[in-house]
Amino acid sequence: MSIIQTSTEAEATGRTAEIYAEDRQVLGYVPSHTRVLSVHPEALAAWKALQSTIAGSMGMRRFELVTLAAALGIGSRHCRLAHGNESLKFIGEEELVRIARDYRDAGLSEAEVAMMDFAQKLSTDSVAMTDADSLRLRDVGFGDREIVDIALAAAARNYLSRVLQALAVDVDLPPGLSQVLHDALLEPLGHNDAVAC
Template sequence: MSIVETVPEPQATGLAGEIYAADIQTIGYVPSHTKVLVLNPEACGAWRALQSAIAGSLGMRRYELVTLAAARGLCSAACLLAHGKKTLKFMAEADLIRLARDHHAADLSAAEVAMMDFAYKLSTNAVSMDDGDSQSLRDVGFSDREIVDIALAAAARNYFSKALQALAVDVDVPPGLSQPLQDALLAPLGAETPAGRELHAG
């Protein structure tokens, strides 16, 4: 649990109040990460604008798949659960469970597998990346703009997830996320990771 003092929903005003209201309108509640990060409402708003700019260019399905791969590499329980819920807009739960367990065995297109591999590597071993990694995206048909968008989506998830982990933000389970899907999404984490310990303890 983060030690920072958050603003209760009824007391949120100005830009912070607008951000709270946007969450309530879109997902029905204000998640823990919003309550912490909105302490700098300008940065929180800029983050959302960045997300929108990247996802609007890349496409929402691709954006969510890249985000899930990056979040898995980061062992980010909060982002895996939140974006698992969002990905249900683009695939059936059974398909998402298979993807969460192994995206190479989830009947994705070659392009989708390649971009998830790229995002995972960026989140686990970015220092080793070279032109060959970008070439792997070009080889499956991505344009230069799309290659940049994939890198931006994965790198942006690193920024956001690491901020949540650094601040020990509570991990929310989005309403309506089934237990089998939760288990599949969190399978890579394990109780030995900080995020896994927090979730298993809660």
């Protein structure tokens, strides 16, 4: 549990109250990470703008696949659950369960696997990355802008996930997430318990 003092929805005022209301409207609840990051609402707004810009450039399916792979590399339960839930808007649950368990054996295209490999490597051993990692993306058909977008999406996920981990932010279980998908998202992280997060 984070030591950061946060406002309840009833206590929130100004920009923080607006941020809470936006999440309640879109998500149906105010996640723990929103509460903690709203301590600096301007930074949270900048983060949301960056994330939206990257996702808008590369398309939501690609953005969510890269995000899930980066979160896997980081070991982020926060982002695996939140973006697993978000991915349901763009990927059917059955396919998403297969992707969550092992994206290399989920029937994805070679290009999708390559970008997820890139995101996972960036998140686990970025210092070892070379031109060969980007060239693999080019070899499967990505152009320069797309390669930059993939790197930006993975690096942005590293930024947020590491902030949440560093501040010991509670892991939320998104309402309505099925137990099957919950378990599939956490299984590769070694957290396949059925306990709500």
